[in-house]
Amino acid sequence: MAVAEQTTGKTITKKGLYFQDPFTDLAFLHTLALHGFKGSEIGECYSAAAQIEEGDVQSWREAWTSLAARVELLARTAERESHRVSARESYLRAVTYYRNVAWSVPVSDPDYRATIEKSRSLFQKFAALSDPPIEIVAIPYEGTVLPGYFLRPDASGDKRPTTIVGDNASEELYYWVGPPALERGYNALLVDLPGIGLNSFNGIAFRPDTEVPVTAVIDYLCTRSDVDIARIAVYGGGEGGGYIMTRAVSHEHRIAACVVDPLVSDMEPIAPLFFKYVLSGPTDRETLASNAGTVIPLIWGLTGPEAIKKMKVDTRTIECPTLGLNDSHDYPELLDQARKAIASIGNERADLHVFTPEDGSNYRQLDNFGLKHRVMFDWLDDVFDYAQK
Amino acid sequence: MTSTELPKPASSPGAMFNHRSFSFEALRALAYAPYGGADIGEVTSTASRIPDGDKAAWYAEWRAIAERVHADGDRSAAQGHPVSARESYLRASNYYRVCEFYLRVDPSNDPEVREVGQLSVDSFARAAELMNPAPQRVSFPYADTTLPGWWIPADLGTAHPTGGDPDGPRPTLLYHGGFDSTEEELYFSGGAAAARRGYHVLAFAGPGQGSALRDQKLLFRPDWEAVVTPAVDWLLARPDVDPERIALMGMSFGGLLAPRAAATEHRVAALIAYDGLYSFADLCHRLVGPEIMKLVGDGLATSDAKANALIEEIMSSSTQTFGPAFPWGMWVLGAGSPAAFVRAVAPYTLEGYPPLVTCPTLVLDGENDPGNASQLYEALRCQKTYHLFPAAEGGGEHCQEGVMCRLHQVVFDWLDTVLATVT
Numbered sequence: 001m002a003v004a005e006q007t008t009g010k011t012i013t014k015k016g017l018y019f020q021d022p023f024t025d026l027a028f029l030h031t032l033a034l035h036g037f038k039g040s041e042i043g044e045c046y047s048a049a050a051q052i053e054e055g056d057v058q059s060w061r062e063a064w065t066s067l068a069a070r071v072e073l074l075a076r077t078a079e080r081e082s083h084r085v086s087a088r089e090s091y092l093r094a095v096t097y098y099r100n101v102a103w104s105v106p107v108s109d110p111d112y113r114a115t116i117e118k119s120r121s122l123f124q125k126f127a128a129l130s131d132p133p134i135e136i137v138a139i140p141y142e143g144t145v146l147p148g149y150f151l152r153p154d155a156s157g158d159k160r161p162t163t164i165v166g167d168n169a170s171e172e173l174y175y176w177v178g179p180p181a182l183e184r185g186y187n188a189l190l191v192d193l194p195g196i197g198l199n200s201f202n203g204i205a206f207r208p209d210t211e212v213p214v215t216a217v218i219d220y221l222c223t224r225s226d227v228d229i230a231r232i233a234v235y236g237g238g239e240g241g242g243y244i245m246t247r248a249v250s251h252e253h254r255i256a257a258c259v260v261d262p263l264v265s266d267m268e269p270i271a272p273l274f275f276k277y278v279l280s281g282p283t284d285r286e287t288l289a290s291n292a293g294t295v296i297p298l299i300w301g302l303t304g305p306e307a308i309k310k311m312k313v314d315t316r317t318i319e320c321p322t323l324g325l326n327d328s329h330d331y332p333e334l335l336d337q338a339r340k341a342i343a344s345i346g347n348e349r350a351d352l353h354v355f356t357p358e359d360g361s362n363y364r365q366l367d368n369f370g371l372k373h374r375v376m377f378d379w380l381d382d383v384f385d386y387a388q389k
Numbered sequence: 390m391t392s393t394e395l396p397k398p399a400s401s402p403g404a405m406f407n408h409r410s411f412s413f414e415a416l417r418a419l420a421y422a423p424y425g426g427a428d429i430g431e432v433t434s435t436a437s438r439i440p441d442g443d444k445a446a447w448y449a450e451w452r453a454i455a456e457r458v459h460a461d462g463d464r465s466a467a468q469g470h471p472v473s474a475r476e477s478y479l480r481a482s483n484y485y486r487v488c489e490f491y492l493r494v495d496p497s498n499d500p501e502v503r504e505v506g507q508l509s510v511d512s513f514a515r516a517a518e519l520m521n522p523a524p525q526r527v528s529f530p531y532a533d534t535t536l537p538g539w540w541i542p543a544d545l546g547t548a549h550p551t552g553g554d555p556d557g558p559r560p561t562l563l564y565h566g567g568f569d570s571t572e573e574e575l576y577f578s579g580g581a582a583a584a585r586r587g588y589h590v591l592a593f594a595g596p597g598q599g600s601a602l603r604d605q606k607l608l609f610r611p612d613w614e615a616v617v618t619p620a621v622d623w624l625l626a627r628p629d630v631d632p633e634r635i636a637l638m639g640m641s642f643g644g645l646l647a648p649r650a651a652a653t654e655h656r657v658a659a660l661i662a663y664d665g666l667y668s669f670a671d672l673c674h675r676l677v678g679p680e681i682m683k684l685v686g687d688g689l690a691t692s693d694a695k696a697n698a699l700i701e702e703i704m705s706s707s708t709q710t711f712g713p714a715f716p717w718g719m720w721v722l723g724a725g726s727p728a729a730f731v732r733a734v735a736p737y738t739l740e741g742y743p744p745l746v747t748c749p750t751l752v753l754d755g756e757n758d759p760g761n762a763s764q765l766y767e768a769l770r771c772q773k774t775y776h777l778f779p780a781a782e783g784g785g786e787h788c789q790e791g792v793m794c795r796l797h798q799v800v801f802d803w804l805d806t807v808l809a810t811v812t
Contacts, residue, residue: 017433033429036422043783043791070782078798083805084548085586086798093794131546154546184472359430367430370480374473378465387469 018049023281023289024060026363027103031096033366037179038089039096044071048097057286061104068097072122079129088129095123095171106286106294113201116169120198123171139191141216144204148191149174152226153182161186161231161384164217166193167241168299176237180373184381187227191217193244196299206301208310210244211251218254231384233257235376237364239274239334240300243267243311246341250317257383259376261364263324263338263352267311270334271302277331278363315341321349321383323376327365328356349383405436410713411447413786418487420790421577425476426483431458435484444491451488452505455481459512466515475519478512482573485509490569493716497606506571506603513539513573521545524576527591529623531616534607537600538572538593538620541580542629547587550801551634551809560634560808561589563620563657567641569717571599578640578788579663582797586805588636591624595646597721608723611736617650621657634658634808638800641788644753645669645739648765652745659807661800664788665752665762665775668738672760676714677703677731685728693728700727743768749807751776751800756785774803 017032019025028049034040044067051063075090098119105112127134132155138145148170153160163181165173170190181188192199193213195206207213214234221227234255236245242264249258264270279296281289297303301311322345324338335354342352353375355365365372381387406412419432435454439446462477489505496502517524522542528535549555562583564575575592583590594601595616597609610616617637624630637654638661639647645666651657666672674682677700684696704715704727715727724730743765749772754762756779766775776799778784778792789796 029429035419036425036428038423038794041423041783041792041794042416042420043786043789044795045783046791047781047783074795074798078802081802081806083798083802085582086802089794090798180472358434362430365430367433368428370428370476371430374461374465374470374476378468378470378473381470382468387471 018046019052019054021054021281021287023279023287023292024054026366027100027288029362030366031100033369034096034175036369037175039092039175041093044093044097048100055285055287057104057288057291060288061101064097064100064104068094068101071097075122075125079125084129088126091122091126091129095119095126098122099169099172103288104291106291107298108294113198116198120169120171123174137189137191137220139217139220141194141204141213144202146191146193146199146204146213146216147197148189150224151178151182151188151190153185153187157226159226159228161233161380161386162189162221162227163187163233163235163380164189164191164214164221165235165237165241166191166196166214166217167236167238167244169197173237175369177235180377184377185386186377186380189217189221193217195301200298206299206303208301208307209247211248214245214248214255215252218252222254229254231256231386233259233380233384235259235261237261238300239264239267239270239278240296240302243270243300243313246315246318247311247313249320249322250313250315253319255320257320257380258318258322259325259380260322261325261372261376262330262334263322263326263341264334265313265315265337265341267302267308268305270337271308273331273333274302313341315344316346318345318350319347321347322351323349323379324352325365325372325375326352326354327359327363328354351379353379405433406439406441408442411439411442413790414487414490416786417788417790418483420793421483421574423793424577424581425479426577427480431480431484447491448488451484455484455488455508455512458484459508462512462515466519471519475516478516478519482509482512482516483577485512486571486574491713493713493720496716496720503603506600509571509573510600513576524580529593529619531619534605536593536595536607536616536620537604538591539576539580541576541584541590541592543587543589544584547585550587550805551811553631555587558629558631559587559589560636560804561591561624561630562636562638562804563617563624564590564592564638565595565616565640565643565647566598567639567643567646568597568721570594570640570643573599575640578793579638579797579800582793582801586801588801588804589629591620593620602721609721609737611649613646613650614653617647617654617657621654625656632656633811636661636804636808638663642666642669642737644760644762644765645737648739648746648750648769649742651748651750652742655747657748658811659804660746660748660750661804662750662752662762662765663800664754664758664760665765666739667743667761667764667768668740670734670736670738673714673718673731673734681728681731685731693726696728696731697726700731739765739768744770746771749773751803751807753789753796753799754778755787755789756780758785758787760787772807776803 016025048063048067053059072094079087102115135150165177173190194204234245236242242260242262279289281287404412405415415436459481462474466474485508524539524541527540572594580590580592596607601607636659637657644662651660684692718730722733724733751774752766754777784792
């Protein structure tokens with residue numbers, strides 16, 4: 001939506017927000033999009049953008065570092081002065097801005113881990129100041145633990161439907177299901193599944209048989225008195241998340257509903273297209289896309305052809321209601337795979353929702369979180385026969 | 390918010406148009422996303438379909454998105470999804486407000502102004518019914534009629550903002566807008582933020598604003614204490630209001646009106662001028678320049694005709710907020726011509742009033758805001774605080790559109806502290 005040549009009065013169709021490079025602009029959009037959940041401010045984002053020299057990753061890093069530090073200071077000051085709401089909102093924005101810093105660091109750089117840890121520590125401040133506080137949890141898994149957060153709509157302790165999400169660092173996942181779940185009377189569990197977040201650094205690597213860790217998560221939920229164990233839903237976002245949860249529900253039948261955005265049943269043909277279409281960018285120098293290219297293999301297991309070959313799902317064994325989300329401009333192979341898989345699922349609530357161009361036109365509806373949430377949770381309300389004021 | 394001339398459109402947050410007024414109004418639409426008033430994709434895609442400066446397209450495209458989102462709300466409501474319905478209605482309310490913004494050819498008799506204005510109110514009312522606790526449509530006596538507003542109760546379970554009994558009376562924000570505000574917009578620009586922090590809120594439309602203007606045809610008056618005093622009376626009759634802790638906040642042109650009222654209405658315990666405005670008259674006079682000022686000053690019909698022609702010429706060519714200010718101003722001040730509007734703004738200055746304000750006062754200012762906030766601050770003799778939002782931190786626009794959360798941190802952290810010391 002950047003400025004320039006708009007004086008002619010011509011209708012503009014698809015235009016970047018600020019940056020020419022599509023991936024950088026997508027990253028910027030991914031920052032602005034959190035505005036609706038108080039995870040960013042438009043004015044702060046554009047003030048940082050104004051400091052960034054297009055194509056210079058270092059300038060991206062410096063701009064967001066400076067903003068993150070400033071907002072972190074606002075948060076700490078507000079907390080010290082007992083302004084609880086202002087403190088938690090500022091912490092949440094600082095989390096986003098440090099996350100943006102991490103996007104400009106390749107995983108081989110020690111600063112990557114330090115930045116993620118910084119962002120995580122501030123999210124935990126936000127968690128403690130939330131009402132009711134967001135619980136920090138550790139889920140037993142093969143002799144170690146998976147870190148995560150458990151969110152409840154209130155402190156009543158009532159049994160509630162619960163959504164699980166686990167395909168990206170759990171702080172990031174907050175936006176994908178956290179606020180919309182709470183508003184609608186659902187719990188949300190955000191968890192770092194193997195490979196995700198800092199798990200790869202801690203010796204818990206991605207595994208293609210994702211049903212194993214997801215089963216550990218379900219076991220954990222079954223120990224909680226505030227979870228309605230007949231109404232556990234999973235959500236997987238992005239190609240990796242779509243695979244993780246599609247695979248998990250094909251084995252773990254205690255899951256009562258599955259939303260995959262998009263549905264991925266066979267990663268082998270998809271992985272190269274994901275790199276080609278989504279992570280595109282110049283290859284001769286460091287870019288945000290090239291840095292993302294160092295992270296994605298760790299979190300989604302896309303480390304090489306042999307590993308990717310193992311990422312397959314027999315969708316005929318999926319028993320629960322399943323909602324696939326696609327964008328009309330998704331690359332055709334992704335849409336085809338989702339259509340075929342949905343058709344193969346026996347449950348009568350195996351649905352595909354394709355967002356149209358008039359809904360927006362960005363990757364995974366990043367600029368339309370509200371619409372995505374409405375589609376997803378209205379569907380969940382239906383299959384769970386659950387709605388609360 | 391017509392007092393803004395945006396000096397550097399390309400650097401203003403998310404400039405969606407070169408047309409400065411369009412750019413600012415689009416930002417203002419988007420800025421309410423953290424409080425449920427917008428979704429970024431809906432705003433940017435709508436803006437992308439509007440050619441720069443094309444008011445007919447502005448109306449059509451915002452109307453289309455407002456209707457679409459409202460219909461989404463109806464569908465969710467019919468299918469028993471109250472949260473999705475509520476969120477859709479809230480956004481529709483904001484989009485209808487934006488849609489109506491440039492319908493300024495004889496607005497007082499334009500049925501579309503009333504229709505779309507009412508759609509914004511109705512959408513908000515539908516959203517409100519689905520909130521818990523639900524904001525209530527209220528009216529309070531004013532002159533020989535009433536003024537409309539929304540009573541927005543503190544969010545459930547919030548702590549008392551100044552540490553009192555959470556079940557007892559609470560500090561209350563009395564909040565009105567400015568030159569081109571609606572009482573529904575106030576929910577997004579401060580009402581919801583206050584409720585989240587444990588304040589009750591009365592967000593209302595005075596004469597010249599919102600449905601008081603559109604439905605009741607009430608026009609602005611400079612002696613704003615005549616508006617605020619009955620609102621304070623109404624608040625004091627409520628058992629849930631802490632009578633010692635009523636704070637008055639005025640947005641935009643309200644940054645002049647609220648201090649004017651507080652100069653004589655001393656039951657107000659704290660005052661927030663958002664953004665501070667010392668003299669609207671000076672601002673307008675500076676905008677039209679000495680030649681036009683001389684013409685409107687001599688009272689001759691021929692001079693008026695010349696002045697009107699000069700102003701019409703600037704209005705039609707200006708992409709600045711200057712253009713929209715005139716049709717708005719003629720409407721809300723009841724002026725029959727641009728020249729009459731220039732004369733009608735004369736009493737809208739705070740000269741002589743700031744020293745009469747006795748309560749603690751927060752004067753807000755944005756680096757790119759051409760208002761005269763610091764002049765107000767200098768003239769105050771009470772306990773006072775001046776906060777300038779730097780453009781480099783994204784808060785430079787008029788009324789800090791684009792950094793709502795940061796704005797509310799400044800406002801309410803100050804208010805929490807000031808009201809805690811009231812005895």
